[in-house]
Amino acid sequence: MPPLSSLPGLSSSPATGSGVDRRVFLSSLLGAAAAAGLSGCAGASTADAQSGADISAPLSGKVPRGTKLSIASYQGVQELQLKLAGLGGLPFTVSDWVNIGAGPDVINAFRAKSLDVGNNAGIPPIQAHFQGFDAKIVAINITRKPNYLFATKPGSDIRNVGDFKGKKLAFSQGQAQGVVLLRALKQAGIAYGDVTLVPLTSNQFLTALQAGQVDIAPLANSQSPAYLKQYGSKGAHTIATDVVDLLNLLWAPTSVLADRAKAAAVAAYIPRWAKGQVWAYEHPDAWNEEFYVKTQNLTLAQAKSITELANKPLFPPSWDEAVKWEQETADLLAAGGFVKGFKVDSLFDRRFEAIAARSVPAEYRR
Numbered sequence: 001m002p003p004l005s006s007l008p009g010l011s012s013s014p015a016t017g018s019g020v021d022r023r024v025f026l027s028s029l030l031g032a033a034a035a036a037g038l039s040g041c042a043g044a045s046t047a048d049a050q051s052g053a054d055i056s057a058p059l060s061g062k063v064p065r066g067t068k069l070s071i072a073s074y075q076g077v078q079e080l081q082l083k084l085a086g087l088g089g090l091p092f093t094v095s096d097w098v099n100i101g102a103g104p105d106v107i108n109a110f111r112a113k114s115l116d117v118g119n120n121a122g123i124p125p126i127q128a129h130f131q132g133f134d135a136k137i138v139a140i141n142i143t144r145k146p147n148y149l150f151a152t153k154p155g156s157d158i159r160n161v162g163d164f165k166g167k168k169l170a171f172s173q174g175q176a177q178g179v180v181l182l183r184a185l186k187q188a189g190i191a192y193g194d195v196t197l198v199p200l201t202s203n204q205f206l207t208a209l210q211a212g213q214v215d216i217a218p219l220a221n222s223q224s225p226a227y228l229k230q231y232g233s234k235g236a237h238t239i240a241t242d243v244v245d246l247l248n249l250l251w252a253p254t255s256v257l258a259d260r261a262k263a264a265a266v267a268a269y270i271p272r273w274a275k276g277q278v279w280a281y282e283h284p285d286a287w288n289e290e291f292y293v294k295t296q297n298l299t300l301a302q303a304k305s306i307t308e309l310a311n312k313p314l315f316p317p318s319w320d321e322a323v324k325w326e327q328e329t330a331d332l333l334a335a336g337g338f339v340k341g342f343k344v345d346s347l348f349d350r351r352f353e354a355i356a357a358r359s360v361p362a363e364y365r366r
Helices: 022-041 047-051 074-084 103-111 123-131 176-188 202-210 224-234 260-282 284-293 300-307 320-335
Strands: 068-072 093-098 118-120 135-142 148-152 168-171 196-199 216-220 247-253
Touching (some): 068 260, 074 284, 123 247, 123 320, 135 320, 176 320, 202 216, 224 300, 284 300
16 A cells, blocks of 8 residues: 555446445455455365364474564564664564555465465454465454544545445455444444445545545544545545454464474564564654654654554453454354354464563553
8 A cells, every 4th residue: 555645546446236245245355366265165164174284383482594484564564663663683584574464465465475474453364264264363462442433535424323324335344444344333233234335445445435436434543634634625524433443463374383483483573573563652753753754754743643543552461352352253244244154263373372462561461
């Protein structure tokens, strides 16, 4: 995705109609390779057994020389945090900091073996499981405050979620924005059949709003200032809710975690990932200037409006709450016919459970 201040053009036109054809949606959203995996594996509930990968071995405390990982760093966030926090000296080589963030793109990169570690919300691992792709969650940061707002198209008179009924809503099934929308609809008592879910990926949301192709789209807190700066005078506005997307996580293909050298490298990366987020939270002025102003072309005032909404990082020693949340999310998607129901415990590699928590001060564990 380009800098937050720009509004890219749509790469495809939104679908129309009163609902979403799940198979057609997944094919268009995830590409031919993912669609092939879906058609062959969507019904599978035993992806672990099918993969043949063994992740039962204890983690090694030493990373073998020559080990390499390709790590997601969307818009350079993770790489920059480590640099600014002085968290270099990784005991492995980062073969590539991959500028990738959207769940469907991360899954495709996993499939192509061009990415070893992704950073996403809770829904992409569920989507990957539904497609039959085997990957595991290895670190968790819990968010307590909403990360998303609902933005309206210019000239809209929509003022609350109750007004979404009968409207066209931007919907990305494989991304955090999708589950935030579904949870908001559920909370408001609005059935899926009472709205039009327009299948898009999140990088299409801004121009879909701009063009009036959707009435509502969920935008990250970091995106809304630039959108409102350009379209607020034309009647666009945002609608805040208390809907929280609880999980910010690291995950990796099981084939990566079955490699003892790579698994040890992942375990060595997790503390730096956690500490980098703590550093950014504790140094908002520096982060505003170095990231939002210098790399995202936002004004300092816009940057401050974003960091004022930032969640305090929280790396729980136990993943029980995260598992419960992930199960609720999977059940919500299953109820809408978007995935098949399953027990989400299989998505978590508990060998990594306490690593992030041990690396940060107590105030960031609870």
